[in-house]
Amino acid sequence: MRSFAALPAPLLRLLLPLLIALLAGCATPLPIIERDKIASEAIPASPTTTLSKIVANSTPGPDAHSGFRLLPLGSFSFDTRLQLARRAEVSLDVQYYHFEGDETGRALLRALRDAALRGVRVRLLLDDFYTGGHDDLFLALAAHPNVQLRLFNPFCCARGSGSTTRFLASFGDWGRVNHRMHNKLFVADGIAAVIGGRNIANEYYLRGESDNFVDLDAFVVGKMIEPLAALFDRYWNSDAVYPYEAVARASMDAPALRAYFDDITGLQKMRPLAPLPPNDILGYGPIGDDLEDGRLGLIWGEGYVFADHPDKPFDGSVGGELLETSVTYNVIEAMKQAKSEVVISSPYFIPGAAGMEFIRELRKRGVKLSVMTNSLGATDEPLVHLGYSRYRPEMLRLGVELYELSSQRVKRNKRLFHFGESLGRLHAKLAVVDKRVSFIGSMNFDPRSATINTELGAVIDSPALARELQRVIDLDRLQSAYRVRFKADGSGLEWLGTDEEGDMVLNEEPDSSLWLRFKLWLLSPLVPEELL
Structure with a gap:
């Protein structure tokens, strides 16, 4: 999916007088943030974590640069994210353009919350384009300990509405909100990552009822992880990023938010994930099997x-x-x-x-x-x-x-x-x-x-x-x-x-x-x- 492209000029000319009348005074300035007080950095990988030990056991030698596993199958790709979230012991740094509040999104949010309850530091960075109507869900995640949640280039108002309405409600600020963060990154314990094209929504993992996307991600370990973590930090601490709670307001207090999160992400509200096939078109099985065995099958190269x-x-x-x-x-x-x-x-x-x-x-x-x-x-x-x-x-x-x-x-x-x-x-x-x-x-x-x-x-x-x-x-x-x-x-x-x-x-x-x-x-x- 793409971010909003500006409306065609002839249509804008027809709509402009109406928009000015309807939206005058809607746009409000974004809050001023004392960024030094909220800055944080990636936690370096520790050799004592389970994931670090598995990666070390899978690395062919000290000169090996980075290891890769392609993930062409959506169900394997989503399961890889779940496996990393469930096995993380120190940190999860997660960055996405589109993180939908559907069953797929809620399942991953639940895995992130469960990791936070184990003491894992969770930092979730979202572009604000697709969060419309989901503020309570995301703020419910942020209401848990060890969770930090931020937005890239947030919309100021009409937060309960869809992206087009919020875009129109930002009249006078279109030049800013038309720019979006399209990155996708998932880093666990500073030692393993998933990169590629997939966002977090049903249609990226063959769970959509009307549309599904043909896509590909890569599981990555090795020397490439440290620069990936540094790139995440650069965004996390940038001027375009705001704490979610500084931009949006929840409709309930923190205890009610946590109860709401338990309910909306509970099994009774979720369609179960389909069983994983034994292998994908490249002959690989699920990464969870490799993690369980303590050794990853990877292709190594420089990059x-x-x-x-x-x-x-x-x-x-x-x-x-x-x-x-x-x-x-x-x-x-x-x-x-x-x-x-x-x-x-x-x-x-x-x-x-x-x-x-x-x-x-x-x-x-x-x-x-x-x-x-x-x-x-x-x-x-x-x-x-x-x-x-x-x-x-x-x-x-x-x-x-x-x-x-x-x-x-x-x-x-x-x-x-x-x-x-x-x-x-x-x-x-x-x-x-x-x-x-x-x-x-x-x-x-x-x-x-x-x-x-x-x-x-x-x-x-x-x-x-x-x-x-x-x-x-x-x-x-x-x-x-x-x-x-x-x-x-x-x-x-x-x-x-x-x-x-x-x-x-x-x-x-x-x-x-x-x-x-x-x-x-x-x-x-x-x-x-x-x-x-």
Whole structure:
């Protein structure tokens, strides 16, 4: 999912007088925080914790850099977070863009609360975009000892409403609240972490009734953990972050909040988690089994992590110059080293003028470029697909291989473990360079990730890990996507797929209605790229 993009200018002109009348006086200033008094830092890993002993037992030698386990299966990915929360003995540092108050969110909140009751220090940092209507739930967690809860770039008012209403209620402050923290990070005991694309909500773990996301995370140990913890601290103590209780007010006192938390996260209010399958498509079992055995099966390699500076979004503008400290800049620099091939997976792919120049430079050097993104029928942001489609013909002329995920083909992909009747949407943000270097993180390949939102990611040098990541992407491309190409007579585009009955060719955007295509055609001249 994306954060709110500014409304199209023609619609704003129609709504502006009404909004001014309705919302005048709504916006209130954020509180002044004495930040020195609330600053804290990550607790260094202790060799005496159970997780530290398991990691030490799993490390091949003193020169080993970092160990990784890809988590392409949603149920394994969520269980990994639960296992870390249940086994933590010292600290849990957790940072997410979207932390929903649904069954998945409440289950993880319960695990965090239980850890806090064991004496574990829990620091939970949330972007404020999706917290609307959930203040009591999150403040109920914060009412427990050993729990600290903070918000990035909070909304001032209309806190009981959804994100769009709160955005509109921030009239006069839109330039600030349009910038969001898109990072995803989970660190346990300063020794193990989960990074990647998944937020905390049903649809990221195959538990959504209508939509589910095709995504990927990575479990990480080793030398990469200390810089990840430092990145968390940089956000936690930044000027854009506020204690939750300084921004929101609960509707009940602390004892009532704790009782409410017990009730809302109790088993009687929760749909039980489905049993875990024995293994995923890469042959791995659940990480909990490895933790129980005291030894982790990992792939080892060298790499580095990076996150945008928490002040970056307030300094940037869509389409502006990339900062050298940005995640997008670092990923592009890694891809510039390609000698033969770059493979990209991104739910939103809008290269822009600078991106197209980069693509031309790659192709001029003979570097093969393959991109997988959502089809119009699979995307949750049709206007963003409109931005991508403007560049589609030129990319094809340059020889770029384009694949678009089909929600219907995802349903038939048995390796994804039963999407059922739900729509499948791509959400994984990945890249593989020369079958050796991998990128895994939260960054989309679009202007918003480049210059407006903050992101987090890792570049990893490991041929073995790159092979596994390539395998996951290939299975999605071959079994869940259509390849886009020009028609033989050059009159337009067509979409090629293969199933048990052979090749199939479509002459229209897959899984999309005539009405949706017509609406986008109408909106096309009204939606400039800088608003996507």
